[in-house]
Amino acid sequence: MKKITLNLTLTLLFSLFATQINATTHNHGEQQNMEAVGIQNPWVRSAPPNAPALGAFMEIYNNSDKGVKLLSASASGYKRLELHRSGRKNGMMTMVRQDFVLIPAHEKLVFKPGSWHIMMIKPEKVPKEGSSVAITLVFDNGLSKTVNAMVRKAGMMKDYGVKH
Ligand SMILES: [Cu+2]
Numbered sequence: 453m454k455k456i457t458l459n460l461t462l463t464l465l466f467s468l469f470a471t472q473i474n475a476t477t478h479n480h481g482e483q484q485n486m487e488a489v490g491i492q493n494p495w496v497r498s499a500p501p502n503a504p505a506l507g508a509f510m511e512i513y514n515n516s517d518k519g520v521k522l523l524s525a526s527a528s529g530y531k532r533l534e535l536h537r538s539g540r541k542n543g544m545m546t547m548v549r550q551d552f553v554l555i556p557a558h559e560k561l562v563f564k565p566g567s568w569h570i571m572m573i574k575p576e577k578v579p580k581e582g583s584s585v586a587i588t589l590v591f592d593n594g595l596s597k598t599v600n601a602m603v604r605k606a607g608m609m610k611d612y613g614v615k616h
Contacts, residue, residue: 488516489555489591494601496572497565498581506578508533508570508587508601509563514555520523521552521592527585531574538566547571552592579603 494510501529514520525533543568553568555561563569570587579585584600591597 481545488593489514489520489595489597491589491597491599494587496579496585496597496601496603496605498603499578501578503578506572506575507565508572508585509565510599510601511560511562512553512555512589513560514557516556516593518593519557520555520590520595522555523552523592524569524590525587526590527572527587529576530572534571534573535568535585536571537568581605 490513492511492513494508497507497509499506508525512522520533525535527533534551536547537550537553538545538547540546549571550568552563561568572585572587581603584602586598587601588596588598
């Protein structure tokens with residue numbers, strides 16, 4: 453009798469694991485990494501060698517039940533990184549520094565040209581296209597994450613969030 457119960461337990465455990473493995477493999481490329489915060493597609497817009505600043509973009513997913521605030525970003529080789537939001541005011545493009553960026557519970561926030569972005573100010577050396585930049589993000593839930601952002605040209609429609 454005991455043995456049967458044990459077998460049953462093992463079977464249950466195994467199916468649980470199997471389900472989880474499935475979930476992980478099937479969702480790569482999408483958000484469902486079950487960490488509280490997930491970051492996808494980080495990239496830096498390539499710029500001329502004398503550029504005073506570069507824009508960094510990514511998608512941040514909040515998989516938790518509470519809003520999470522991105523508080524700051526840093527990268528070595530830059531004077532500082534700031535959180536910015538671009539928009540239009542009276543027909544002019546404006547860019548406003550943000551104290552934090554809130555990612556609501558179970559939502560994603562897209563950093564993209566013309567919208568939210570991370571401004572990487574005064575690079576010691578502007579990175580070449582094809583190289584990558586390590587950017588560390590600090591959140592208010594105590595989490596900090598470092599991503600490798602690929603340096604590339606903008607211009608892909610999806611960078612601008614254009615929907616047809
Ligand atoms: Cu900016």
